[in-house]
Amino acid sequence: MNSIPDPERESFSSKFGILAATAGSAIGLGNIWRFPYVAGENGGGAFLFLYLGFVLALGIPVMLSEMLIGRNTLKSPVGAFVKLKKGRAWPLVGIMGVSGAFFILAFYAAVAGWTLEYLYQSVTNGFSGKSPDELGDMFNAFREGSWRPIIWFLVFMVMTSAIVISGVKKGIEKYTKILMPLLLAILVILSIRSLTLPGAGEGLRFLFEPDFSKITANTILQALGQAFFSLSIGMGTLITYGSYITKNNNLSSTVISVSLADTFIAILAGVAIFPAVFAFGIDPAAGEDLTFIALPSIFQQMVGGYFFSTLFFVLLAVAALTSTISMLEVVVTYFVEELKLKRKRATILASVLISTIGLFAAGSWGWFENMTLFGKNVFGLLNFTSVNLLLPLGGFFIVIFVGWFMGGKVVKDELSNEGSLKARFWLVFLFLVRFVAPIAIAVVFLNGIGIINF
Numbered sequence: 001m002n003s004i005p006d007p008e009r010e011s012f013s014s015k016f017g018i019l020a021a022t023a024g025s026a027i028g029l030g031n032i033w034r035f036p037y038v039a040g041e042n043g044g045g046a047f048l049f050l051y052l053g054f055v056l057a058l059g060i061p062v063m064l065s066e067m068l069i070g071r072n073t074l075k076s077p078v079g080a081f082v083k084l085k086k087g088r089a090w091p092l093v094g095i096m097g098v099s100g101a102f103f104i105l106a107f108y109a110a111v112a113g114w115t116l117e118y119l120y121q122s123v124t125n126g127f128s129g130k131s132p133d134e135l136g137d138m139f140n141a142f143r144e145g146s147w148r149p150i151i152w153f154l155v156f157m158v159m160t161s162a163i164v165i166s167g168v169k170k171g172i173e174k175y176t177k178i179l180m181p182l183l184l185a186i187l188v189i190l191s192i193r194s195l196t197l198p199g200a201g202e203g204l205r206f207l208f209e210p211d212f213s214k215i216t217a218n219t220i221l222q223a224l225g226q227a228f229f230s231l232s233i234g235m236g237t238l239i240t241y242g243s244y245i246t247k248n249n250n251l252s253s254t255v256i257s258v259s260l261a262d263t264f265i266a267i268l269a270g271v272a273i274f275p276a277v278f279a280f281g282i283d284p285a286a287g288e289d290l291t292f293i294a295l296p297s298i299f300q301q302m303v304g305g306y307f308f309s310t311l312f313f314v315l316l317a318v319a320a321l322t323s324t325i326s327m328l329e330v331v332v333t334y335f336v337e338e339l340k341l342k343r344k345r346a347t348i349l350a351s352v353l354i355s356t357i358g359l360f361a362a363g364s365w366g367w368f369e370n371m372t373l374f375g376k377n378v379f380g381l382l383n384f385t386s387v388n389l390l391l392p393l394g395g396f397f398i399v400i401f402v403g404w405f406m407g408g409k410v411v412k413d414e415l416s417n418e419g420s421l422k423a424r425f426w427l428v429f430l431f432l433v434r435f436v437a438p439i440a441i442a443v444v445f446l447n448g449i450g451i452i453n454f
């Protein structure tokens, strides 16, 4: 049933390598930058509640579906659908995914560039003695500047390409092993400092006490988009990573560990940020700048702030890097397969194309501030549409495909490694991907964009 793997195709060397790479893709700015600010804009506790529900009921099945398609076909998201031969339209889902990777990487790398600027500010003591208000002004001045946000963005794109050129396995495993656990440790230290600030309790209440009156159709869609974004699902990234996983690995346990770790880190980021936000009187609905104001404010109030802030921004940049690698990899595998390019050329081509769009995202508050549509700048448009529209759509088609087109036997064989694992839950999984996930995603999506109304 499975074709002989292409000898040129890499696979991850160990179980740990798979976990590190998949967790590296999932854990990133989505957890530490995006989750807190989107939760803040959507009322806190109720948003968290929806988010957790979506991770468990929809995120995990979509994630498993993607990895199962990848490992079964050993192809890129487009090649996978071509190979499975279930109709001409399916590869379009892969194409949508590759385009999604394009757009997401374009704005994501802009934010990753902000982390480099903040690393630079940490090293040169740039936050020293500034109040939260002044830190807010400092962030805006940076973002509205002409060159700096663009240069840092380009530096980040070059770093991402350099690692992707040298190959996924060598590139990722090496970095994530030590740095991810360190990121976790420093988030714990930050949370402790934040929780011991006067007035911290209000922040915890905001994050954990659901106020369901704050939920709107748009909040529900944003929670779904954020869940998919944070887990790196809905556009084929994990089809690509699944294709590097060897047949003897247990996909379900990888998926469960990664989604739990990812969710834990997002909540931990919330616990570090919201108590400080309330203690310092920062507006929780401040928007994309929330993390970049709240965290330096905490560093100003702690012993060893200089050291922790430098270390933290190094780690955040690395966490972002293991995510940007996974996005660029999707586009590169596609170019290698479809355009028959060598890996190096494919990477350079993809990076140049993505950087061209990304320039407009990075310059959205500076040079290109007047380019707006529906009141959103380029960054806002890419951020909103790719996360809240493309990812749910992608996830929808992926579960429909696995549930209705792939065939129960293939699904069972993949989950049980051809019968060597028990995988009794495969029927539950099939039920989720046939009925629960597609219906729920469709309802949230149509309700969110206003086509149906509950």
Ligand code: TRP
Binding pocket: 025, 026, 027, 028, 029, 030, 031, 104, 228, 229, 230, 231, 232, 233, 234, 235, 237, 323, 324, 326, 327
């Ligand atoms: N999940 C990553 C984060 O939270 C971002 C990311 C990497 C991503 N690859 C993706 C998001 C694919 C959507 C799709 O930072």
